[in-house]
Amino acid sequence: MTRRRISLPAIGRVYLGLVLAFLYLPILVMAAMSFNSSKLYRLPIDWSTQWYVALAGNDKLIAAGTNSLIIAVVTTIIATALGTAVSLVFFRYRFRGKAVMQLLLFPPITIPWLIIGTAMLIFFFWVGIGRGLHAMILGHVALALPYVIVVVTARLHSFDPTLEEAARSLGAKAWQVSWRVTFPWIAPGLFAAALFAFAVSFDQFVISYFLAVPGVSTLPVEIYTSIRKGFTPEINAISTIIITFSMALLLGVARFYRFGGER
Amino acid sequence: MAAVTETGAAHRRRAQRLTIFAMTGPAYLWLALTIFLPLSAMAYFSFLTDAPFGNKQAFLTLENYRAFFQEDFYRTLMLRSFRLGAEVTFYCFLFGFPCALVLAKTIRGRWREALFLLVILPFWSNALVRIFSWTMVLRGNGVLETLVNWILPGTGPLNLMFSYPAIIVGLVHSYIPYMILTCYLSLQAIDDSLIEAARSLGAGRLTVLRRLILPLAMPGIFAGAVLIFVPVVGSFMEPRILGGRNGTFIGTIIEDQFTAVFNWPLGAALSFIMLGIVLMILLIASPALRRMR
Numbered sequence: 001m002t003r004r005r006i007s008l009p010a011i012g013r014v015y016l017g018l019v020l021a022f023l024y025l026p027i028l029v030m031a032a033m034s035f036n037s038s039k040l041y042r043l044p045i046d047w048s049t050q051w052y053v054a055l056a057g058n059d060k061l062i063a064a065g066t067n068s069l070i071i072a073v074v075t076t077i078i079a080t081a082l083g084t085a086v087s088l089v090f091f092r093y094r095f096r097g098k099a100v101m102q103l104l105l106f107p108p109i110t111i112p113w114l115i116i117g118t119a120m121l122i123f124f125f126w127v128g129i130g131r132g133l134h135a136m137i138l139g140h141v142a143l144a145l146p147y148v149i150v151v152v153t154a155r156l157h158s159f160d161p162t163l164e165e166a167a168r169s170l171g172a173k174a175w176q177v178s179w180r181v182t183f184p185w186i187a188p189g190l191f192a193a194a195l196f197a198f199a200v201s202f203d204q205f206v207i208s209y210f211l212a213v214p215g216v217s218t219l220p221v222e223i224y225t226s227i228r229k230g231f232t233p234e235i236n237a238i239s240t241i242i243i244t245f246s247m248a249l250l251l252g253v254a255r256f257y258r259f260g261g262e263r
Numbered sequence: 264m265a266a267v268t269e270t271g272a273a274h275r276r277r278a279q280r281l282t283i284f285a286m287t288g289p290a291y292l293w294l295a296l297t298i299f300l301p302l303s304a305m306a307y308f309s310f311l312t313d314a315p316f317g318n319k320q321a322f323l324t325l326e327n328y329r330a331f332f333q334e335d336f337y338r339t340l341m342l343r344s345f346r347l348g349a350e351v352t353f354y355c356f357l358f359g360f361p362c363a364l365v366l367a368k369t370i371r372g373r374w375r376e377a378l379f380l381l382v383i384l385p386f387w388s389n390a391l392v393r394i395f396s397w398t399m400v401l402r403g404n405g406v407l408e409t410l411v412n413w414i415l416p417g418t419g420p421l422n423l424m425f426s427y428p429a430i431i432v433g434l435v436h437s438y439i440p441y442m443i444l445t446c447y448l449s450l451q452a453i454d455d456s457l458i459e460a461a462r463s464l465g466a467g468r469l470t471v472l473r474r475l476i477l478p479l480a481m482p483g484i485f486a487g488a489v490l491i492f493v494p495v496v497g498s499f500m501e502p503r504i505l506g507g508r509n510g511t512f513i514g515t516i517i518e519d520q521f522t523a524v525f526n527w528p529l530g531a532a533l534s535f536i537m538l539g540i541v542l543m544i545l546l547i548a549s550p551a552l553r554r555m556r
Contacts, residue, residue, distance in 0.1 A: 008468075012365035016378065019362045019443075022436065023385050029406050030396035082290040089286045093279060101287065108298050110489070112497025112541075114514055115305075115534045116298065118521050122308055122531065123301035125316070142297035145290055174282075203389045205500065210521065220391045227395055227504055236399075239392040246388035253387075254380055 027243060034236035051237040061238055064222035067133060068202055071218060075140040075201040080194045082141070083148030088182070090149070091156040092164075105146040113206035116143075121210040131213045139207040144197035151196055155189025195253040203246060309531035327532035337516070337533065344513040345540070348496040351434045352488050358435070359442035360484065364476070366443070367450035368458075379447065386440035394501050397433045398424060401505070425507030433505045434495055442487035449483030450476070485548075493541055513537055 037048035055061060090098065108116065117139070124135050159182065167181045168174075183190075205220035212221045219242060226235050308314065309328070315321040331337045366379055385393060400406045403422030411418050423429045453476065461471050477484075499518045502510030513533060520530025 009365075009369040012361075012369045016362055016365050016370075019358065019439075020378075020381055023382065023439070025406075026396035026400045026436065027385060027388075027393065029399050030392075033399050082293060085286040086290045089283050093283055095280075095283060101291065104291070104294065104299075107302075108294065110493055111302075111538065112494050112514075114497040114499055114517060115538055116301070118517065118530060118534060119301035119305040120297060121521060122314075122527060123304040126304055138293075138297050142294055145294065149290075199387055203387070205389075205391045209500075220389060223395065224391060224500065224504075227398075235395070239389070239395060243385075243388045243392050247384050250384055250387040251380075 030236055031240045031243075034233070034240040036233075039233055051233045055234050055237045058234055061219070061222055061234070064217050064219045065238075067216065068218040068220075071133065071136050071140055071208075072198050072201040074137050075144055076194050076198045078137075079141045079144035079148050079197040080190060083145050083193065083197075084152050084186075084190060086145075087149050087152035087156055088178070090153055091159070092161070105149060108142050109146050113143075117207045117210040120207065124211070131211045132216050135211040136208050136218065139211055140201040140204055143204065143207065144200045147196045147200055148193040151193040152186060152189050155186050155192075159185050192253050195249055199246060199249050199253070202249075305531045306535060308528050309535050311528045314525075314527040327529045328536070330529060331533065331536055337513070340511065340513045340516055341537065341540070343511075344496050344537070345544075347430070347434070347498075347502075347512060348492045350431060351438060351495045352492045354431065354435045355439045355442040355491050356484060356488065359439045359487070360446050360480075363443045363446035363450055363483075367447050367453075368455075382443050383440050386437075386444075390437055391500060393437060394433050394504050397429070397436065397505060401429050401432070424505070426509055427506070429505040430502050430510060433501050434498065437501065438491040438495065441490045442484075445483040445487035445490065446480055447483070449480045449486075453479050489545065492544075496541060497537060 032045055034051055035047050035049060036045040037050055038046055086101075090102065120135070120139050121131070124130060124138070129135055129138070163181055163185075164177050167177045172180065203220070204218075205224065208218045208221050209224065212218065217225075219238065223235055223239065226232055310323050310325065311321040312324045312326065313319050313321045331341075362382070366375060366382070370378060401423040403420055403424065405422075405424075407423065408421040411421055423432070458471055458475065461475050466474070497514050497517075499512065499514035502512050502515055503518075504510075517530050517533050517537075520526045520533070
């Protein structure tokens with residue numbers, strides 16, 4: 001009996017380790033290969049940083065990276081501002097149509113990106129918005145909005161609404177209540193939401209792929225094009241940089257937003 | 264408060280409505296412009312003979328939908344995509360659920376938080392890059408071949424690239440964190456004393472799993488399954504990179520209509536048929552799952 005009690009969790013831990021190995025193995029292999037001077041990824045690895053040096057001279061990838069950052073920053077600002085306003089309304093007021101409005105947040109998350117992306121392409125082309133940076137920003141904000149609203153609303157749930165009432169009864173105007181009472185409380189939630197929005201935009205491939213024009217693309221689009229044209233080892237280097245950056249970003253989110261729903 | 268007159272109350276209600284409108288208006292206008300109007304435009308295009316740009320004449324037609332029902336090619340591919348979605352969802356459950364169970368029920372404290380974060384960390388990093396990273400593992404003369412030959416000498420060359428299994432492996436890797444996350448959330452909500460009670464009443468581990476844990480975790484499993492199944496059915500980048508010539512699915516065909524063949528109406532119709540089937544499956548599945556709860 002006691003032996004079984006010890007061994008079962010042990011098996012569980014080993015299993016967990018195997019799953020983690022599965023999740024990280026390819027990423028680690030890619031990172032290692034980015035330091036391999038062999039173009040054909042020959043083993044054993046011949047360590048070198050030549051692909052990172054080559055990357056620094058690749059204007060196309062650098063331009064795409066700059067675009068990715070611009071889009072992500074603009075998306076973050078817009079999505080966080082618009083999404084927070086919606087969360088505040090959902091939190092403060094009960095009104096007709098609220099349930100429908102909450103339901104309308106699901107399509108951007110649940111409909112396959114392929115369909116959303118091509119639908120945007122059709123519509124933007126049709127009404128003259130066209131493709132390019134502005135179109136990608138339009139699309140990215142739409143995808144990030146639901147995440148922002150979910151994260152900020154979750155934070156608001158731990159907020160005591162009587163604090164707002166108290167401030168109001170003491171004569172604070174609506175904007176003062178928002179700025180001096182509510183905002184400081186939800187600030188960590190806002191920060192987490194902003195990082196989420198940034199990550200959603202920075203990692204987004206499908207929408208950008210359909211809204212990119214030759215010459216104006218993002219990193220993922222440029223990487224995809226390179227992969228399909230044939231492997232270039234510089235892609236390993238830039239991919240390793242991106243993945244490190246994204247993971248650092250998520251660790252930042254985790255600092256402000258408790259995952260796993262523990263109290 | 265009692266002194267508030269009726270006109271005052273009406274005024275306040277109007278002010279409130281104005282606030283709601285002002286604060287939610289921009290976000291929903293944005294969603295309308297980028298999600299709902301485009302989907303409507305797509306619906307319209309799916310009934311056209313041609314994309315109505317420039318001087319091109321376009322007429323209303325059912326031809327695009329008829330193409331799907333008349334040509335085996337599209338139906339076969341649609342079926343293939345749904346099979347892919349079902350298989351990937353199944354493997355994610357098979358391997359992800361035990362992982363969530365271990366995380367939620369046997370590991371405690373700070374370790375749990377750290378491990379949980381480790382599980383969802385890759386999930387938030389670039390999906391395309393993670394699929395790309397598998398090409399280096401699966402290719403002939405690659406890491407997997409070396410590893411397998413090291414464990415089982417004499418296995419010989421092993422090249423999984425550009426095959427159906429490669430697509431499955433890549434997609435399971437991409438989506439398994441969803442399943443672990445949703446299962447973990449519902450498993451964590453199960454009271455430990457419930458499990459202890461069942462055990463002390465003589466239920467074996469398997470019985471506890473089958474009669475207690477699995478039914479209570481159903482909402483999480485279902486949520487995970489939906490979050491995985493829907494995007495996998497519509498995937499095109501993963502099959503293209505890992506499947507090569509074997510990676511033709513309805514998603515890649517739709518992509519082709521927009522980026523290579525430029526038959527937008529057909530692409531729109533195929534998209535809507537796919538969306539319709541997905542919604543139908545969800546509608547059929549949801550009452551059955553609700554009863555199980």
